[in-house]
Amino acid sequence: MLSDVVQQAVEAQRKSEKRRGMIFTSFGALLAAYFILDIMTGPSMIDASSVIYALLEWVGLPFQVDASTQVIVSNLRLPIALMAIFVGGSLGMGGAEMQTLLNNSMASPYTLGMAAAAGFGAALMLYTGSLGIDSNLAVPIGAFVFCMISACFLFALASVRHIGSGQLILAGIALLFLFQSLLSLVQFVSSPELSQQILFWLFGSLSKATWTNLAITATVVMVSLFLLLQDSWKLTALKLGEERAKSLGVNIVKLRLKTLLIVAVMTATVTSFVGIIGFIGIVSPNIAKILVGEDQRFFLPLSFLIGAFLLSTASVLSKVIVPGALFPIGIVTAIIGVPFFFWLIIAKRR
Amino acid sequence: MFEVSQLSQAHDSVPQRNQLQVNNLNVRLGDLVLARDISFQLQPGQVNVILGPNGTGKSTLLKTLFGDIKTVSGEIQYGNNVLSGKSLIEWRTKFGYMPQDIHLDVNMTVIEVVLLGRLDALSMRIETKMLQEALSILKSIGLEHLASRDVRTLSGGQCQMILFAQALMRCPEILMLDEPVSALDLHYQHVLLNHLVTQTKKQNYTTLMVLHDLNLAAQYADNLLILKQGELRAFGSPKELLTSELIHELYHVEADVLTDENGTPFVRTRRPSAA
Numbered sequence: 197m198l199s200d201v202v203q204q205a206v207e208a209q210r211k212s213e214k215r216r217g218m219i220f221t222s223f224g225a226l227l228a229a230y231f232i233l234d235i236m237t238g239p240s241m242i243d244a245s246s247v248i249y250a251l252l253e254w255v256g257l258p259f260q261v262d263a264s265t266q267v268i269v270s271n272l273r274l275p276i277a278l279m280a281i282f283v284g285g286s287l288g289m290g291g292a293e294m295q296t297l298l299n300n301s302m303a304s305p306y307t308l309g310m311a312a313a314a315g316f317g318a319a320l321m322l323y324t325g326s327l328g329i330d331s332n333l334a335v336p337i338g339a340f341v342f343c344m345i346s347a348c349f350l351f352a353l354a355s356v357r358h359i360g361s362g363q364l365i366l367a368g369i370a371l372l373f374l375f376q377s378l379l380s381l382v383q384f385v386s387s388p389e390l391s392q393q394i395l396f397w398l399f400g401s402l403s404k405a406t407w408t409n410l411a412i413t414a415t416v417v418m419v420s421l422f423l424l425l426q427d428s429w430k431l432t433a434l435k436l437g438e439e440r441a442k443s444l445g446v447n448i449v450k451l452r453l454k455t456l457l458i459v460a461v462m463t464a465t466v467t468s469f470v471g472i473i474g475f476i477g478i479v480s481p482n483i484a485k486i487l488v489g490e491d492q493r494f495f496l497p498l499s500f501l502i503g504a505f506l507l508s509t510a511s512v513l514s515k516v517i518v519p520g521a522l523f524p525i526g527i528v529t530a531i532i533g534v535p536f537f538f539w540l541i542i543a544k545r546r
Numbered sequence: 547m548f549e550v551s552q553l554s555q556a557h558d559s560v561p562q563r564n565q566l567q568v569n570n571l572n573v574r575l576g577d578l579v580l581a582r583d584i585s586f587q588l589q590p591g592q593v594n595v596i597l598g599p600n601g602t603g604k605s606t607l608l609k610t611l612f613g614d615i616k617t618v619s620g621e622i623q624y625g626n627n628v629l630s631g632k633s634l635i636e637w638r639t640k641f642g643y644m645p646q647d648i649h650l651d652v653n654m655t656v657i658e659v660v661l662l663g664r665l666d667a668l669s670m671r672i673e674t675k676m677l678q679e680a681l682s683i684l685k686s687i688g689l690e691h692l693a694s695r696d697v698r699t700l701s702g703g704q705c706q707m708i709l710f711a712q713a714l715m716r717c718p719e720i721l722m723l724d725e726p727v728s729a730l731d732l733h734y735q736h737v738l739l740n741h742l743v744t745q746t747k748k749q750n751y752t753t754l755m756v757l758h759d760l761n762l763a764a765q766y767a768d769n770l771l772i773l774k775q776g777e778l779r780a781f782g783s784p785k786e787l788l789t790s791e792l793i794h795e796l797y798h799v800e801a802d803v804l805t806d807e808n809g810t811p812f813v814r815t816r817r818p819s820a821a
Contacts, residue, residue, distance in 0.1 A: 202681045205693035209657055209677055212694070429665040435652045436662065440709075442614065443643040444665055444716070447635050489653035493670055 216488040216498075223501040227281070230508040234277040235269055237515045242268065279405035279413065279469075280511040281504040284476055286417040286466045288503020290459045291477030292484065292496055293424060296431050297455055298361040299438075301485070304477030305463040308350065308368030310343050311474070312375035314467040317342025319382040319394045335397065336409075336468035343467055346371050347460030354452045361438070400471035400526030402511055409469045420462045421500060427451060428492035435490045473526045475533030476503050476510075483536070506532070563590035563719050563750045564625030566611070571620035573603075573610050573776075580606040582776045584620070588769075590719075590750045593743055595763045598773035599796055604756045605646060607773065608722045611754070612643050624720065639666075642718030646725050646756075648706045650697045656708050657693045660684060663715030683711045687741055702729040710738055714745065721746070723755035727762065735759075739766045760813045764788055772796070784811055 235247045242250075246261055250269035253259040261269075291304035305311060321338030322331070329337075353359050353367050379398075383391045424431070430451050433441040442448055467473075480503040481495070488494040507525070510532055514523040566588040573581035580603045588594050596604045609615045611622060613634045622629040629637055642663070650659065660680040661668060667676065684690045689707055697705065706729045713721065721742070727735040743766055746753045754771075757763045763770060764784040772780040772787060774796060780787050788811045793801045800816040 201685065201690045202678055205657060205681050205690065206674060206677045208694040209655070209672070212655070213672075425670070428670070429662070429668045432654075432658075433662045433665050435654070436650065436659065437647070439645050439647060443612070443641075443645050444662060444712075445635060445638045445641075446665070485653060491654065491658060 216491075216494045219487050220494065220498055220501065223498065223505060227501055227505045227508065230505060230512065231277055231281065234280060234508050234511050235273045237512050238268070238273060239520055240268065275405040275407055275410050276402045276511070277508070279402050279410050280507045282410070282413045282417045283402065283466050283470050283473065284480075284504040284507025284510075285500040286413070286420070286462050286503070287473060287476040287507070288480030288484070288499040288501070289417075289421060289424065289496060290463050291479075291503070292481035292499035293431070293455050293459050294477075295481050296434055296490075296492070296495075297452055298365050299435070300361065300365055301482055302478060303365060303368070304481075305459060306472075306474050306477050307372065308365070309346050309371030309373075309375055310460065310463050311467055311472045312372050312379065313346035314339040314343035314464060315398050315472050316375045316379045316382065317345075318397050318468070318471070319379055319386075322390060322394050322397065323382050323386055339468035340464045342375075343464035344460060346375065347456065347464070350460075351453055351456055354456055355449055396524070397471050398526070399524035400473040400529075401522070402470055402507075402525055403522060404469060404471075413465055413469055416462055416465045420458045421497070423458055424455065424496055425493070427455065428496060431455070431496075432490065432492045471526060473507070473529050475529050475536075476506050479533050479536045480506060560591070560748065560750045563752065565589050566720060566752050566754075567621075567623040568611070569621045569623070571610065571622065572618040573606060573615055574618050579776045580615075581610065581617075584776075584778045586771060586778060586781050588752045588754060590752045591747055592768040593746050593753045593766055594755070594769045594771060595767035596754065596756045596771045596773060597758075597760065597763055597796075598779075602773045603776045604773055605724050608643070608724055608754065608756065611720075611722065612641055613637055640719045642713035642716040642721045642751075644709055644713040644723045644726055646728070648702055648709060648729055650700070650705045650708070652697060654697055655693070656684070656689075656695050656697055656700070657681065659697055659708055660711045660715050663712040664717070680711070680715055683714050687711060687737055703731060703734060706730055707734060707738065710742075718751060721751045721753045721755075723753075725756050725758065727757070727759070735762065742766070760788065760793070764811045764813070785809065788813065 232244055232247050236242050236244060242265060246265055247269060249259045250261045250266050253261055253266065254270045254274070294303040294305060294308065295301050317338035317340070318335045321327070321334045327334060349371060350364065350368060353364055383394055386394065430446045433444050433446050434451065438448055481499045483502050484495050484498040488498050507529065510525050510528040513532065514525045514528045517523045517528070569585050571581050571584040584607070596607065598604055606615060610617060613629050624640065627633070627637060657677065657680050660683065661672060661676060664676065681690055681693060684693055687707055687710065689711070692700070692704065692708070697708065700708065706726065710723070710726055713723065727738055730738060739762060742753060745751060767784055769782060770780070770784055770787050771778060772792065780792070788803050790801055790803050793799060793803070793813065799818070802814045802816070803811050804814065806812055
């Protein structure tokens, strides 16, 4: 009799794991479809089968498409489409871990000022004429450095024993205001042309994707995902509250610093290549939480997938809103993100 | 019929454990003295209950033993291990510590919360063995039917029982519980404490908990640690220590201490006369 109850509970657990696995797989499939759609759309539309054949030919399988299609697919659109996946994924993951760490569903690298700091770094580089270095290199470096500076400030706070998550959020918001003001200051003292250039950088754009920065982004994001998954049970325990996680033997300060460092490097890398893309970082983990709960084994990878899916969607939209022109993707994400956001605020959870 | 883990436990001899030793412990928070020159030794296999008025340093003492509050001076020793900042994480692996707060607001099931008690042993796929272990603990406190429930749908008392199960899941050597029955009904108060006493003897745990109910303390404790304003006022068996005088000294309440047929003291308090 007793073992029946045990058996049932074990089965129930397995069933719920399977259900969450299915949700994960469905989003994977959805993402794959949007990835193809993303490559299809552009100034010249390519049909789905040609895209698939071109991709298969590109990876070395015996398929044949005409040369111009192949060039458009593999040289022009593939890096952008892949960039959308990795950038979107990293934004989703960064938001997920910030929300876990700070136990607040409104936290993300964006709301904690990391993105604003990156924007200021980029603007400063543009303003100073890139310090004599090639601006394609200098601007991302400036963004990366300032993003890390703001993260370092958060590290310093996070390593203080008595600083709780509430104070960290407040400090992050203060940083956001600081860097936004500094950014405005740079724009204020810049010439109109330069100011416009800064504004364009801030909008965020995937079209800066090249195979080189894609490779860097993909590596950083995948290594981060791997490292974060190593700590998935500790991060899950953190959701029970810091006191309780501590009572379960989790080294809170170490876990906080490690996770913050990973998220900071990831955010800095991504932001320095594509500019500021908001909302995805906040929205994706919230959707993931509703779908699979807060077990990090599912929550983290699903936040990645949803982020990637949202940015791929935004990428498609940015190309079709004004036919023939590229709408800044940073603007599109906010516009598609806002309805989600309101839904999250209004919808009664559980 | 027994569960696997219970069966194996039944066959094992009682594990050998060390004693927990506290020497001249002083803890301060600014000017506030939280512990003054506290010394005691706790033997494995015994249930020790901390009693004392509110704000007298009971939770602080548990937190200090867990290494969460820095000491001004004094030594905390378990076997050959001395508590220090460097070995803190290793020190904590020996503890099943259940803090006072029983609030659980997280999208997880009961069994997942219990499993987190042993998070170091969890891998990407939860082993069936671990699930069974968590379930056998839930079953031993009569809560296996809650296993698949979302913890946010539980009552405060149910949460408290689940967190007790989580502390047991850690396979601790030292079990520290901060007011473990504060939200429990009469039935579960006795379920929890009875299980605690049984497991303490069987697993040779060193158990230390904070209680407020003097009668529960008298029924379940081997030893009482009476704290008063950060000092260890008395250490001994309930029979020796529970007197009308002590109760009045601690709580300023008049009480009769009687004895039941087993020789266990029981306390009946008197309503204060109208001023």
